[in-house]
Amino acid sequence: MPHDSDDMFEADNATREGRGPVDHPTMLSSCARAATAAEARFRVPYPNSRTRTSRIVALDATAAEAMYQITEDPWNDAHFLALSSTGDVDPGKTPAASLPLSHPDGSAANLAAELDGADLVVLIAGEGRSAGAAEVIARECFGLNIMCAGLVLAEGKSEAALDRVVNSIRAFTRVLVVARDGDYIPAMLTALRA
Amino acid sequence: MLKKEINDLLTQTDADTPMGEMFRQYWIPALLARELPEDDCPPVRVKLLGERLIAFRDSKGRYGLMDEFCAHRGVSLWFGRNEEGGLRCPYHGWKYDYTGQCIEVPSEPEESGFCEKIKLRAYPLIKIGDVLWTHMGDKVNRPPEPAWEFATVPPEQTYTSKRWQECNWLQAMEGGIDSSHVSFLHSGALNSDPLFKGAKGNQYNQQDKKPVFEVVESDGGLHIGARRMAEEGHYYWRITPWIMPSFTMVPPRGDHPMHGHFWIPIDDENCWAWSFDYHPVRALTPEERQAMMDGYGVHNKYVPGTFRPLQNKDNDYLMDREAQKRGETYSGVWGIAMQDASLQESMGPIIDRTKENLVSTDNGIIMARHRLRKACVALRDKGALPPGRDPEHQMVRSAAKVLPPDEAFKEAMKDDLTARPGVKQTSV
Numbered sequence: 001m002p003h004d005s006d007d008m009f010e011a012d013n014a015t016r017e018g019r020g021p022v023d024h025p026t027m028l029s030s031c032a033r034a035a036t037a038a039e040a041r042f043r044v045p046y047p048n049s050r051t052r053t054s055r056i057v058a059l060d061a062t063a064a065e066a067m068y069q070i071t072e073d074p075w076n077d078a079h080f081l082a083l084s085s086t087g088d089v090d091p092g093k094t095p096a097a098s099l100p101l102s103h104p105d106g107s108a109a110n111l112a113a114e115l116d117g118a119d120l121v122v123l124i125a126g127e128g129r130s131a132g133a134a135e136v137i138a139r140e141c142f143g144l145n146i147m148c149a150g151l152v153l154a155e156g157k158s159e160a161a162l163d164r165v166v167n168s169i170r171a172f173t174r175v176l177v178v179a180r181d182g183d184y185i186p187a188m189l190t191a192l193r194a
Numbered sequence: 195m196l197k198k199e200i201n202d203l204l205t206q207t208d209a210d211t212p213m214g215e216m217f218r219q220y221w222i223p224a225l226l227a228r229e230l231p232e233d234d235c236p237p238v239r240v241k242l243l244g245e246r247l248i249a250f251r252d253s254k255g256r257y258g259l260m261d262e263f264c265a266h267r268g269v270s271l272w273f274g275r276n277e278e279g280g281l282r283c284p285y286h287g288w289k290y291d292y293t294g295q296c297i298e299v300p301s302e303p304e305e306s307g308f309c310e311k312i313k314l315r316a317y318p319l320i321k322i323g324d325v326l327w328t329h330m331g332d333k334v335n336r337p338p339e340p341a342w343e344f345a346t347v348p349p350e351q352t353y354t355s356k357r358w359q360e361c362n363w364l365q366a367m368e369g370g371i372d373s374s375h376v377s378f379l380h381s382g383a384l385n386s387d388p389l390f391k392g393a394k395g396n397q398y399n400q401q402d403k404k405p406v407f408e409v410v411e412s413d414g415g416l417h418i419g420a421r422r423m424a425e426e427g428h429y430y431w432r433i434t435p436w437i438m439p440s441f442t443m444v445p446p447r448g449d450h451p452m453h454g455h456f457w458i459p460i461d462d463e464n465c466w467a468w469s470f471d472y473h474p475v476r477a478l479t480p481e482e483r484q485a486m487m488d489g490y491g492v493h494n495k496y497v498p499g500t501f502r503p504l505q506n507k508d509n510d511y512l513m514d515r516e517a518q519k520r521g522e523t524y525s526g527v528w529g530i531a532m533q534d535a536s537l538q539e540s541m542g543p544i545i546d547r548t549k550e551n552l553v554s555t556d557n558g559i560i561m562a563r564h565r566l567r568k569a570c571v572a573l574r575d576k577g578a579l580p581p582g583r584d585p586e587h588q589m590v591r592s593a594a595k596v597l598p599p600d601e602a603f604k605e606a607m608k609d610d611l612t613a614r615p616g617v618k619q620t621s622v
Binding site: 147154177183184 | 196360408409410411507539540542543544551552553556560561567602605
């Protein structure tokens with residue numbers, strides 16, 4: 001295929017301001033002008049990513065309630081876990097294997113096993129009472145080089161109550177989102193291909 | 195990843211599309227005021243939200259924005275004569291006032307009142323700051339006039355430019371809330387651009403390329419905080435406000451003017467990238483203003499006589515691999531604005547978001563899409579007016595600050611993130 005036109009070729013050279021002439025013919029598909037809808041159909045069609053392994057952990061009852069609304073949706077390799085103890089844990093005395101976690105069906109889950117091969121952990125907090133558990137999970141993620149993100153549910157909370165929740169997980173996440181509504185959970189997980 | 199139907203919903207803005215209806219709920223920038231510099235000056239063609247319009251300033255200084263084409267035979271009124279209180283089609287002399295009302299049809303008896311039956315669709319056009327703003331929606335729901343700080347400070351404190359960007363508005367806007375690209379794409383400019391260089395904050399940017407993000411919903415949109423390490427365990431925070439549907443501000447650097455953008459759809463495959471600089475408490479210096487006019491900072495150089503960037507897809511954005519090797523630019527493209535635009539245009543006219551692979555640091559983008567979708571659907575299904583119309587939502591600023599590790603930006607920087615007349619910006 002020849003370059004688009006001699007005029008354009010000359011125009012290219014005229015704007016290069018002493019950086020030397022273009023020394024090769026420019027095909028439409030090998031220059032920035034290829035950014036058209038018509039050229040988009042020549043993009044190579046293939047799956048450019050493998051399935052991600054995501055672990056979503058509800059740190060309290062409020063978070064679990066919001067999370068359980070979407071666990072039946074079709075996800076890729078996402079596992080949904082909930083902290084199954086009502087009280088917080090002492091992070092200094094709680095190894096990962098001892099963190100009380102459960103699957104949506106109520107069966108016990110082991111954090112270390114769940115994190116094996118994981119790409120992403122999302123901590124969901126709605127009450128701010130689980131800083132110790134968040135620290136245990138974040139510590140494991142750090143050791144395994146797993147991205148740990150936090151999602152705080154702000155719905156119906158006063159400023160002070162919201163601050164308490166945010167402060168409970170801020171130190172343990174590389175990304176923290178404060179969402180007004182629980183419907184951000186599926187929006188975020190879908191966007192992240194969870 | 196975004197489902198195709200949501201991508202379509204957010205990217206299509208012609209009349210009678212949900213997102214088009216949403217944009218029509220706001221005052222949006224239509225033209226630079228200097229495009230219509232005097233009464234009876236030449237009319238200007240402008241395409242907004244998929245509608246071809248003509249803007250003019252009549253003999254009494256009134257601004258008009260209306261359908262570009264004469265109701266008689268469809269002639270473009272860009273050829274019109276702007277004279278004696280209206281725009282006259284040169285073909286058969288039909289004349290329209292600034293409201294789009296036909297006021298003369300010379301071939302018909304004047305007494306017939308025929309011209310009163312002819313009216314072009316027209317929208318209000320008002321001047322606030324350097325910008326002519328229009329509201330293309332139903333008059334019943336017209337919001338209060340724009341209250342953005344950049345448009346309301348004295349003229350000597352502000353400068354606005356616009357450029358044609360050859361891609362959909364959403365992918366351009368998403369660049370404005372994507373804080374993590376700065377440490378890469380714009381890293382060369384932090385050392386050399388006269389409107390960026392010399393700030394203490396630049397060092398933090400360059401030393402810590404893995405910022406921690408915090409995304410917080412606000413009444414009008416979002417605050418996106420990026421946290422980097424500073425001295426003694428403190429954090430350097432940069433906060434980007436996004437106000438719906440498409441206003442963003444870049445966190446400031448030192449005492450440089452503050453800057454930001456609007457992205458306004460021309461049609462689904464083109465948008466206007468509006469760029470502004472202002473200083474809240476002092477006049478721009480002649481050097482700063484000249485730098486903006488020369489294309490530094492968030493502005494750009496032009497193909498003479500147009501709003502098309504000099505670096506564009508027809509010349510591969512004047513890619514300079516030697517400058518890249520020398521470390522002057524990270525991508526090889528000169529200038530912050532065109533570094534962004536070149537990459538955003540390379541995605542194609544409308545990026546296929548079903549194929550993207552977002553990561554958790556993209557949560558600002560994910561949340562913005564989520565809020566846009568919700569507002570769009572609420573407007574379509576329930577008639578709920580979207581956030582960002584309230585002047586209070588528009589009284590925002592970006593800010594940069596070093597905070598102790600136990601302080602959250604949302605509380606510690608609340609005042610810093612609010613536009614306060616006569617109060618200097620918070621910057622590092």
